[in-house]
Amino acid sequence: EVQLVESGGGLVQPGGSLRLSCAASGFSFSRYWMSWVRQAPGKGPEWVANIKEDGSQNNYVDSVKGRFTISRDNAKNSLFLQMNSLRAEDTAVYYCAREEVWGQGTLVSVFS
Amino acid sequence: DIQMTQSPSTLSASVGDRVTITCRASQSISSWLAWYQQKPGKAPKPLIYKASNLESGVPSRFSGSGSGTEFSLTISSLQPDDFATYYCQHYNSNFGGGTKVEIK
Numbered sequence A: 001e002v003q004l005v006e007s008g009g010g011l012v013q014p015g016g017s018l019r020l021s022c023a024a025s026g027f028s029f030s031r032y033w034m035s036w037v038r039q040a041p042g043k044g045p046e047w048v049a050n051i052k053e054d055g056s057q058n059n060y061v062d063s064v065k066g067r068f069t070i071s072r073d074n075a076k077n078s079l080f081l082q083m084n085s086l087r088a089e090d091t092a093v094y095y096c097a098r099e100e101v102w103g104q105g106t107l108v109s110v111f112s
Numbered sequence B: 001d002i003q004m005t006q007s008p009s010t011l012s013a014s015v016g017d018r019v020t021i022t023c024r025a026s027q028s029i030s031s032w033l034a035w036y037q038q039k040p041g042k043a044p045k046p047l048i049y050k051a052s053n054l055e056s057g058v059p060s061r062f063s064g065s066g067s068g069t070e071f072s073l074t075i076s077s078l079q080p081d082d083f084a085t086y087y088c089q090h091y092n093s094n095f096g097g098g099t100k101v102e103i104k
Helices: none
Strands: A003-007 A010-012 A018-025 A034-039 A045-051 A058-060 A068-073 A078-083 A092-098 A106-110 B004-007 B010-013 B019-025 B033-038 B045-049 B062-067 B070-075 B085-090 B099-103
Touching (some): B019 B033, B033 B062, B045 B062, B070 B085
Parallel strands (some): B010 B099
Antiparallel strands (some): A018 A078, A045 A058, B004 B019
């Protein structure tokens, strides 16, 4: 069974940083593009970033370019999202995703 | 970036109606599309994967079709549990803006 388990969310002040992690199991992690998706309170889901199977290519939504970095460790079946210069509008539940399969999410709250 | 456009944004329908939601990609995405259902306070639930494949446990009244740039989600006979918001997504990329299915 495909499982994606996120961790690393929490409360942070504007301008702060967080690193999200996702532990993947039940499939050949290194064979899939992976992504992060978020959903802010009362809003629709928003794709944030994706990364190629071997980590050689990644893409970001414009609003996080230059602030967020997606990475992966295929040896450890893990996906990461380094989030710097956080803003109030980054407050959301963040999900690790493999195509249409998502984890349970981790809450990131940015407040002053 | 490939943009996903969903229509309509709101749909009013009655129990038993056949409803269709459309999703258009700004360029071809083959069949790399998923559909989700979301109810208030819950995470989106996948209904359809690779454009036309029903997720396990999803009622057969749901169906997906299309490829390339034009896709649709059809509910053959709307049930009370189906009143929700529906989203399409290009795999590992952008979502459509959502369609709220409400009671007429």
